[in-house]
Amino acid sequence: MNTIKSFLVDHTKLKEGIYISRIDGDCVTYDLRFCRPNTGILLDNAALHTTEHMLATFFRNSEISGSVVYFGPMGCQTGFYLIVRDSVSPEKVLEVLKDCLVKVMEYEGEVFGASAEECGNYRNLDLNFAKRTCGAYLSVIEGLENIMEYE
């Protein structure tokens, strides 16, 4: 078997942050690492799931909405993948990401897509978990001016 590229990154040395992991044609994959790997600190499912609903909706309503290909959680529960067309600069992605995190933190109302028609597990959503998760991640990336690089 060929080892997939993301397994070649040494996860024991990774810190929280935002990294570019792959470029496939015009699609750039950003790894949004909310938690430092293998520390036992994980996003529980409700936090992961609600953050997915909220950030996906805000990304798809942002100024780069037409260039967002995919947003979804990492199976290891330590972050998310965001795939954006290369017509958007990494600096712009970072700026929009910060803006979307603030929008989640300031949001009051129903979680987006919280119904049996719209979601496969709609009872497993809690806005406060998403706010806490996005607030913690914003404090990690708010000082960054550009994307971090994997060593």
Ligand SMILES: [Zn+2]
């Ligand atoms: Zn859902």
